[in-house]
Amino acid sequence: MKKVVFFVLSVFISLFAATYRWGDSAHSMGLIKAEGGKALHPAFLESGWGGYTLISTATVIPPYSGDVRIVLEGQPQLSYSLYASHPVIDLGLRRLPTFKDDVFYGLMPGDRIALWAVIKPPTVDPVCKMPHQENFIRHTHNGKDYFFCSEGCLSEFQNSPGKYKDDRYVEGKYKLVFYDTKTDKSVLSVPVIFAAKGEASHAGQHQH
Amino acid sequence: MQASISTKRSFIVQHRYWIIAAAIVLFLPPLSFFFQLTQESSFCGTWCPRMFFVWKKGATASQFFMGFLRSYMGVALVVSIMVSTFFFGRYWCSHLCPVGGAMETGNRLVPKALKIDYKHTPASSIRYGYLLVYLAAPALGIGNLCCNYCNFATIPRLFGAAFSQADMANFLRGAGLVNLGLVAVLGVFAVGGRGYCNLLCPIGAIDALFNRLGIRVGRRVRVDGDKCNGCGACGKVCPLWAIDVKEKAVIDQLSCMPCRQCQKICAQEAIGYGKVQT
Numbered sequence: 001m002k003k004v005v006f007f008v009l010s011v012f013i014s015l016f017a018a019t020y021r022w023g024d025s026a027h028s029m030g031l032i033k034a035e036g037g038k039a040l041h042p043a044f045l046e047s048g049w050g051g052y053t054l055i056s057t058a059t060v061i062p063p064y065s066g067d068v069r070i071v072l073e074g075q076p077q078l079s080y081s082l083y084a085s086h087p088v089i090d091l092g093l094r095r096l097p098t099f100k101d102d103v104f105y106g107l108m109p110g111d112r113i114a115l116w117a118v119i120k121p122p123t124v125d126p127v128c129k130m131p132h133q134e135n136f137i138r139h140t141h142n143g144k145d146y147f148f149c150s151e152g153c154l155s156e157f158q159n160s161p162g163k164y165k166d167d168r169y170v171e172g173k174y175k176l177v178f179y180d181t182k183t184d185k186s187v188l189s190v191p192v193i194f195a196a197k198g199e200a201s202h203a204g205q206h207q208h
Numbered sequence: 209m210q211a212s213i214s215t216k217r218s219f220i221v222q223h224r225y226w227i228i229a230a231a232i233v234l235f236l237p238p239l240s241f242f243f244q245l246t247q248e249s250s251f252c253g254t255w256c257p258r259m260f261f262v263w264k265k266g267a268t269a270s271q272f273f274m275g276f277l278r279s280y281m282g283v284a285l286v287v288s289i290m291v292s293t294f295f296f297g298r299y300w301c302s303h304l305c306p307v308g309g310a311m312e313t314g315n316r317l318v319p320k321a322l323k324i325d326y327k328h329t330p331a332s333s334i335r336y337g338y339l340l341v342y343l344a345a346p347a348l349g350i351g352n353l354c355c356n357y358c359n360f361a362t363i364p365r366l367f368g369a370a371f372s373q374a375d376m377a378n379f380l381r382g383a384g385l386v387n388l389g390l391v392a393v394l395g396v397f398a399v400g401g402r403g404y405c406n407l408l409c410p411i412g413a414i415d416a417l418f419n420r421l422g423i424r425v426g427r428r429v430r431v432d433g434d435k436c437n438g439c440g441a442c443g444k445v446c447p448l449w450a451i452d453v454k455e456k457a458v459i460d461q462l463s464c465m466p467c468r469q470c471q472k473i474c475a476q477e478a479i480g481y482g483k484v485q486t
Contacts, residue, residue, distance in 0.1 A: 010337025018351035
């Protein structure tokens with residue numbers, strides 16, 4: 001009986017874990033092609049998180065070879081850092097493409113790359129979500145600075161500050177684009193979609 | 209069932225932790241020697257042993273087969289593990305797996321008072337409940353355990369995080385932190401350090417089935433009922449809580465790996481390694 005109970009419990013907890021969508025991270029797989037490669041599926045991320053991690057893996061399809069510059073495109077511009085998975089100590093057993101200043105150097109057919117994009121959404125007015133501008137009104141609450149587009153938004157915040165905690169926010173469609181440095185043509189474009197909870201039904205799901 | 213067992217404490221019995229240490233050094237960062245043979249730096253990708261056999265809803269046969277090609281080293285690893293387990297027991301798990309080995313080794317550094325004892329949980333019930341969802345959820349298109357919860361992704365990145373920002377990035381997200389928590393609570397802070405292996409490792413779950421299937425053909429850790437006095441010392445040291453001691457010790461081959469901690473502790477020399485006598 002004890003074994004049956006634990007089996008059923010295990011199934012239910014595992015089902016919850018399997019169906020839970022991680023809104024702050026996503027994994028996308030794609031193909032780098034000379035004529036312009038595509039991702040298998042867009043990367044969905046849930047709006048409202050203070051930071052995101054996008055894992056983008058790609059395989060280089062023959063005959064493409066070259067250097068690629070990677071850019072996260074969209075408006076408003078996001079602050080991001082790109083990191084490539086690479087052995088800590090390169091033993092020189094196999095040729096590896098190198099990654100520096102957002103550029104992969106020496107990609108060859110068959111290479112598989114893994115890129116980590118750590119994305120920080122822009123500062124916004126926590127009430128209306130308008131991106132921060134220089135003329136915004138600064139207001140300090142519990143030792144933290146918030147910025148508001150108008151007196152109306154500020155007074156709404158002051159009335160119920162607990163309701164408006166997120167002062168970093170992004171929504172909309174972006175693209176992680178891999179450009180060949182010689183031709184400036186896109187060799188891979190990964191759609192990155194930031195959407196509110198519920199709209200992004202696949203938010204953060206790792207699919208392969 | 210009569211067994212012909214050897215109680216000899218051979219090199220692999222006496223020096224298991226040195227073998228684990230060698231596997232950790234050769235597999236994990238900063239060296240990642242084996243992965244670098246195939247242009248990789250971790251288990252993810254070519255070496256992934258956990259993803260290729262998971263069929264996802266809507267996938268065609270060719271897409272499913274492509275997964276085998278993409279993770280060809282993972283496929284070779286899993287096939288080797290299953291074949292060797294069938295004949296010799298789960299030596300991959302006990303001696304060679306750098307992930308399980310790292311958790312068990314880390315566990316030795318944790319004070320006894322901080323360790324969590326899972327001995328009263330029926331491991332096989334939890335393990336196969338997890339495996340069922342691991343296979344069924346993607347097949348039904350309702351979610352995924354594979355990758356979202358994976359200590360084969362977490363442990364190498366934990367070793368690499370001190371050196372690589374890409375590895376560190378893994379822990380800057382909710383799923384990365386939950387995985388770290390699972391490794392800590394079920395691994396490093398569990399009595400024996402093998403709770404994760406025993407409960408949530410899908411390769412361990414399939415491997416355990418091969419261990420059970422080959423029980424009559426292959427070599428296993430077995431108890432000599434004539435010598436066993438039921439003292440219970442073996443049950444206390446088993447990291448997989450696979451030994452039930454009532455009047456005599458009984459080993460559950462659906463959980464056992466040949467770490468042979470029980471053999472080392474047994475004063476009666478009642479536990480050894482061998483085949484069933486024919």
